[in-house]
Amino acid sequence: MSSVPPSEAAYDRMRMRQWSRGRARSAGIDRRDLLRLVAAASVAAPLVPGAAAPARAAAGTLAGVVKPLPPELFTVRGTNAETRFEALRGTGLLTPADRFFVRNHTATPRIDAADWTLTVWGSGLAGGPVDFTYDALRALPSVTRTAFVECAGNGRSYFASQQGGQVSGTAWTLGAIGAARWRGVRLADVLRAAGIAREAVDVLPRGLDSEVVSDGTNLGRVRRPLPVAKALDDVLLAYEMNGEPLPPDHGYPVRLIVPSWVGIANIKWVGDIEVSAEPLLTPWNTGLYRLFGDGHPPEGSAPLSRQTLKSAFELAPGATFAAGRGHLLTGRSWSGGAPVRSVEVSTDGGARWRPARLRDTPRSGSWVRWSADWVPRDPGPAVLLARATDRKGRTQPTTTAHNTQGYLFDAVVRHPVTVV
Ligand SMILES: Nc1nc2c(c(=O)[nH]1)N[C@H]1C(S)=C(S)[C@@H](COP(=O)(O)O)O[C@H]1N2
Ligand SMILES: [Mo]
Numbered sequence: 001m002s003s004v005p006p007s008e009a010a011y012d013r014m015r016m017r018q019w020s021r022g023r024a025r026s027a028g029i030d031r032r033d034l035l036r037l038v039a040a041a042s043v044a045a046p047l048v049p050g051a052a053a054p055a056r057a058a059a060g061t062l063a064g065v066v067k068p069l070p071p072e073l074f075t076v077r078g079t080n081a082e083t084r085f086e087a088l089r090g091t092g093l094l095t096p097a098d099r100f101f102v103r104n105h106t107a108t109p110r111i112d113a114a115d116w117t118l119t120v121w122g123s124g125l126a127g128g129p130v131d132f133t134y135d136a137l138r139a140l141p142s143v144t145r146t147a148f149v150e151c152a153g154n155g156r157s158y159f160a161s162q163q164g165g166q167v168s169g170t171a172w173t174l175g176a177i178g179a180a181r182w183r184g185v186r187l188a189d190v191l192r193a194a195g196i197a198r199e200a201v202d203v204l205p206r207g208l209d210s211e212v213v214s215d216g217t218n219l220g221r222v223r224r225p226l227p228v229a230k231a232l233d234d235v236l237l238a239y240e241m242n243g244e245p246l247p248p249d250h251g252y253p254v255r256l257i258v259p260s261w262v263g264i265a266n267i268k269w270v271g272d273i274e275v276s277a278e279p280l281l282t283p284w285n286t287g288l289y290r291l292f293g294d295g296h297p298p299e300g301s302a303p304l305s306r307q308t309l310k311s312a313f314e315l316a317p318g319a320t321f322a323a324g325r326g327h328l329l330t331g332r333s334w335s336g337g338a339p340v341r342s343v344e345v346s347t348d349g350g351a352r353w354r355p356a357r358l359r360d361t362p363r364s365g366s367w368v369r370w371s372a373d374w375v376p377r378d379p380g381p382a383v384l385l386a387r388a389t390d391r392k393g394r395t396q397p398t399t400t401a402h403n404t405q406g407y408l409f410d411a412v413v414r415h416p417v418t419v420v
Contacts, residue, residue, distance in 0.1 A: 024279040027204060028220040037217070037287030038299055042404060064107030066248040073099045075175070080104060083175035089314035089330055093360055093369065094146065094242050095178035102249045103151050103176065105222050106210040109269055113245075113253040116271075118237075120190065124200030124228075124275035132190065134253050138239060140185040140193075145236065145259065147365045148334055150307050151176035152262035152289055155409030162414060163399055167406030174312040174413060177334070179367055182257045184238035187231055191275060196228075199277040203231035205256050208271040214283075224264055224284035225276075230305070234259050237270065259365035260336040262304045262407075264289055291403040301403075307336025308410040309396050311343060311386035320418045321382075327374045331356075333388035334367035341391045345372040349383040350412070356386065376419040384415040 026034050060070045064079055074081040083101040091099070102108075113134040121129035154176035159165040170176075191203065206223035213219070226235065236257040239246060246252040251268030258265035264284055274280070290300030311333040321327050329347075333340045339362035344353040356370040376382060389395040400411040 024281055025276070027225070027274065027276075027280040027282050028206075028223065029218075029283060033217050033219075034281060034283065034286055037219075037283050040215075041287040041290070041292040041300060042296075042298060064104055065102050066108050066110075067098065067102075069102075074101075075173075077170050077172065079106065080170055080176075082172055083178060084316065085173075085175055085312045085314050085331075086316045086319070088332070093366070094180055097180075097241055097244065097247045097250065100178035100180065100241075100250060101151070101176050103170075103263060104209070104249070105212045108249045109209045110248065111208060111253060111269060116253050118190075118254065118270060119272040120194035120275060121272065122204075122274040123277040124197055124202070126195040126197045130194040132193075134239075137185055137190070137237065137254065140189055142183055143186055143236065144181060144183040144240075145234075145257075145365075146179060146181050146363070147257055147259040148177055148179040148307075148367055149257070149263050149266050150178075150334070150336075152264060152304050152307075152407045153405070153409075154263075155310060155413065156406035158409055158411065158413055159400070159402060159406045162411065163402070165402045165406075167402070167404060169406050173317075174310065176263070177310075177367075179334075180241045181243065182236055182238040183240035183243075184236040184254070184257065187235040187237050187256070188233070190237060191231065191273075194275070196232075196275055197277070200228050200275050201278065202226070202274075202276045202280040203228055204274040204276065204280050204282070205267040205270045206272050206274070207267050208269040212283075219283040222264075222267060222284065223282050224267065224289070224303075225280040225282065226258065226265065228275075230258065230261070260306050262289060262307055262336075265305075288405070289407070291405075291407060293402055293404040295401065296403065304407060307334075308408045309333075309335040309337065309340075309388055309390055309394055310410060310413075311388045311396060312413065313384055313386060313415050315384070315415060315417065318416055318418060320420050321374070321376050323376050323379050323419050325375065327376070328371055329356075329374050329384065330369065330371045331386050332367045332369050333386065335388065335390040335394070336365070337394060338391040339364050339366075340368045341389050341393075343368070343370045343386060343388045345370075346385040346387075347374050347376070347382060349414070350385050353387065362391070379419050382417050382419055384417055385412050386415075387412045
């Protein structure tokens with residue numbers, strides 16, 4: 001298992017200092033726009049459930065998303081689709097592509113792999129730009145690994161509904177996650193083939209989807225720098241998902257897979273990668289994807305890297321259970337910090353806890369399925385809870401400290417059900 005480069009937070013503070021003195025570069029955005037974005041991030045705005053919803057096409061579809069989004073599998077939120085956890089019951093460890101959540105800043109671009117090239121360029125290369133065609137990439141040695149992709153804002157709505165806090169962003173419940181088996185080439189191999197130099201500090205993959213305009217500011221195309229240590233570690237340029245070419249909505253022809261890190265690191269539809277000898281700042285590692293608010297510096301925390309610890313029942317909210325009968329509760333737990341070690345379940349609102357049975361061998365960067373038996377006695381409302389502990393000894397807390405954009409919710413979620 002790899003670890004986050006320990007110097008990342010210190011490195012980032014240095015990068016922010018360099019930037020304020022004009023020595024780090026705002027990549028593809030005006031410096032003043034970036035400063036405004038950082039300032040706006042410290043103000044909590046209300047959660048808008050259906051923010052920026054594009055025109056709905058036919059029922060069960062969404063403009064900008066190619067695959068069907070049947071309501072029994074997905075909840076549409078703005079330009080995004082959240083997986084319903086009850087739709088994962090009975091699926092295996094891997095999330096089938098037809099029910100994998102979609103997080104699009106704009107819309108899925110239609111790309112023909114035959115016309116596609118990946119350009120690697122920048123001051124961190126020994127020589128000039130190097131292009132890779134799809135076939136050239138597929139001819140490199142391949143690696144396969146199972147990894148989840150999870151939005152940094154997964155669980156965000158519970159900051160409001162469980163903790164009464166105000167946060168901005170997509171009002172996800174727990175379904176902004178999926179796990180898949182990804183095949184591709186190591187980013188390290190591609191960077192080495194392109195002639196990465198010792199001076200390289202940041203690696204900036206950029207998507208081919210449209211430029212993102214937010215509150216009248218053009219943020220440019222989706223891009224977020226990776227520290228070179230992570231880029232050379234376990235990152236994949238993936239072209240297959242669960243044994244099939246990547247589906248259009250999940251990054252066809254090629255996307256990044258950055259195991260254990262927040263979803264935004266996993267740039268889809270990658271078209272070019274800048275390798276830089278100077279630190280790079282974009283909206284996605286400055287005003288976005290840092291923690292802002294009480295307890296954080298005005299420029300925010302260090303950029304988010306690893307995901308946190310969560311658990312979810314494979315149940316609809318408000319599911320009903322017959323009293324006096326045996327039921328099998330199932331769910332999943334995952335952590336970006338370490339493999340899951342154990343999961344406990346409560347069926348009485350958190351008064352008593354008992355261990356759940358793990359159904360998978362816990363692995364780093366993936367999730368485990370679990371189950372527990374339940375014979376509810378008395379009809380009426382009940383609250384189910386699941387709480388995971390990972391191998392680093394972290395257990396899901398009762399509350400998560402507030403941050404204005406509602407990232408990294410890790411508290412135990414209260415799942416309401418009804419016994420009839
Ligand atoms: N090019 C591009 N890459 C992107 C995004 C995007 O909008 N454009 N969204 C990011 C975010 S915020 C997340 S959570 C993941 C979602 O991946 P998925 O849609 O395959 O589930 O992709 C990331 N990569
Ligand atoms: Mo995300």
